Amino acid sequence: MTEVRYGIIGIGNMGAGHARSLIEGKIKGAKLTAVCDGMPAKRDWAREQLAGVAVYENAEQMLESGLVDAVIVATPHYDHPQEAIRAFAKGVHVLIEKPAGVYAKQVREMNEAASVAAKEGLKFGIVYNQRTNPLYRKLRDLIAAGELGEIRRTNWIITNWYRSQAYYDSGSWRATWSGEGGGVLINQCPHQLDLWQWTIGMMPTRIRAFCHFGKHRSIEVEDDVTAYAEYENGATGVFITTTGEAPGTNRFEVAGTRGKIVIENDEMTFWRLREPEPDFNARNTESFATPECWKVDIPIHGTSSGHPGIIQNFADAILHGTPLIAPGEEGIHGLSISNAMHLSTWTDGWVDLPFDEALHEAELNKRIEASSVRKAETAGKPADLTGTY
The missing domain is CATH 3.40.50.720 (NAD(P)-binding Rossmann-like Domain)
Structure with a gap:
């Protein structure tokens, strides 16, 4: 060929x-x-x-x-x-x-x-x-190379997905369980949920999430989410998103034993510790001392294709x-995170990953049955209903 x-x-x-x-x-x-x-x-x-x-x-x-x-x-x-x-x-x-x-x-x-x-x-x-974005590719490379040491914390605030009621009213299928299958997590945030695990090279082991459904808009799915994640190595993470906030923020922060990297406003900032924090802590004897830290310029080559x-x-x-x-097989990772966030909210508790997929499907089906757009109406929906962000 x-x-x-x-x-x-x-x-x-x-x-x-x-x-x-x-x-x-x-x-x-x-x-x-x-x-x-x-x-x-x-x-x-x-x-x-x-x-x-x-x-x-x-x-x-x-x-x-x-x-x-x-x-x-x-x-x-x-x-x-x-x-x-x-x-x-x-x-x-x-x-x-x-x-x-x-x-x-x-x-x-x-x-x-x-x-x-x-x-x-x-x-x-x-x-x-977004995997073609040189900022996130560089972040993944730096973490994989050990430049941040062991990951201790991640924090992604992605609230610049502002959507008005007019946006949701433009289609009866929008922001419905039967039409889209969710809200900001399934429609706007799949890229960030993918990058969250792809860049740091880890999936959460459990998640506790608080999804608010129709908090800022007259819709039936989530439009405001705060989630807390834990990882096998003891690291923690926070993911915050909404479509009802203006002006919004897009800030991804990753902290490790050798420093911190922040991506915001299409720029990367790397604060690099001279020595790993655990090493400094082991030898330090001064009450208010902190590790020596350098702000490092990281060359970013290329543009997002x-x-x-x-x-x-x-x-x-x-x-x-x-x-x-x-x-394509990696698409399940970010989706599993959003599914776990939904399930955590629906069951009002922690959700371990891998999670009970049958339970999630059953809970989703309850909401599809009660959705303002019936399944029979959406089964043959035309294909222009996707990818609208």
């Missing part, structure tokens, strides 16, 4: 953006050959805007056409796993939009299908475009065996 023929399942906001990147030649070694969408207006748009691209009503038709080697799944959240599994069964590479799904059980089933498909050489990726960068990397993985920046 010398060129990857991409198909897109769902041409709403994100799907249309990916289509433009491919049509405009931003992805080397790849071309857009087909798209599908259940909404007639979206298919009409595709015929007008995507010259030479085949347009189908559903994924089955597109996969049967033989026109695609890989698909980008940009459907509603609940449909990501089933569309991926369907594509794998047809021998097609799969790149899914975030989140991997709504609940861990369905994502685990998708990962199992991907494992089988991998034996046939099929690739599986997820559009975690965003969505096109992930699509390019996926094409390169298919054509040349290039390692994936965001393997």
Whole structure:
């Protein structure tokens, strides 16, 4: 194969953006050959805007056409796993939009299908475009190299996701359990939840979360969250997010035995201790002494390649065996954290990870049944309901 023929399942906001990147030649070694969408207006748009691209009503038709080697799944959240599994069964590479799904059980089933498909050489990726951001890549590199020593604490305040009531009122499916499967955690924060564990190289062992549902807006899902996490090595973490605060903050702080790194306002600041804090403490005899600390300038090279960068990397993985920046199987990590936060709130207690996925699904189903958008109404929802942030 010398060129990857991409198909897109769902041409709403994100799907249309990916289509433009491919049509405009931003992805080397790849071309857009087909798209599908259940909404007639979206298919009409595709015929007008995507010259030479085949347009189908559903994924089955597109996969049967033989026109695609890989698909980008940009459907509603609940449909990501089933569309991926369907594509794998047809021998097609799969790149899914975030989140991997709504609940861990369905994502685990998708990962199992991907494992089988991998034996046939099929690739599986997820559009975690923030992994291309050089700030977070550098943070991951510094931590992996031991520059921060042992991680002791993380703190992410991500409150710059402001959304007005008009935003939520723009679609009856928005911010509903049956339409999106959650609120700020499932729609706005999947990137941060992924980066939280990806950069430090650790998943929490247990979580206690306080999700407030419809606190600032007339919605049924969470719009304000404060969560506390504990890790196997004794480290702790705090994750705070909301869509109802202005002006918002995006500050990620990681402290270790050799200092502290803060990422805020697209800048990294590294306060490096001259010696590890435990070593200083062991030898120190002065009551109010503190370790010597240097503010270190960290060179950050490159720019974030965003969505096109992930699509390019996926094409390169298919054509040349290039390692994936965001393997699809890793989508379950950030989702498991958000699932645990929901479950902790619903059960009013600590949740150990791995958690009881059957219990989470049962609790979620209770809320889907009571949702303002019924399941029967959302089962065939058009694919432009996703990726709207």
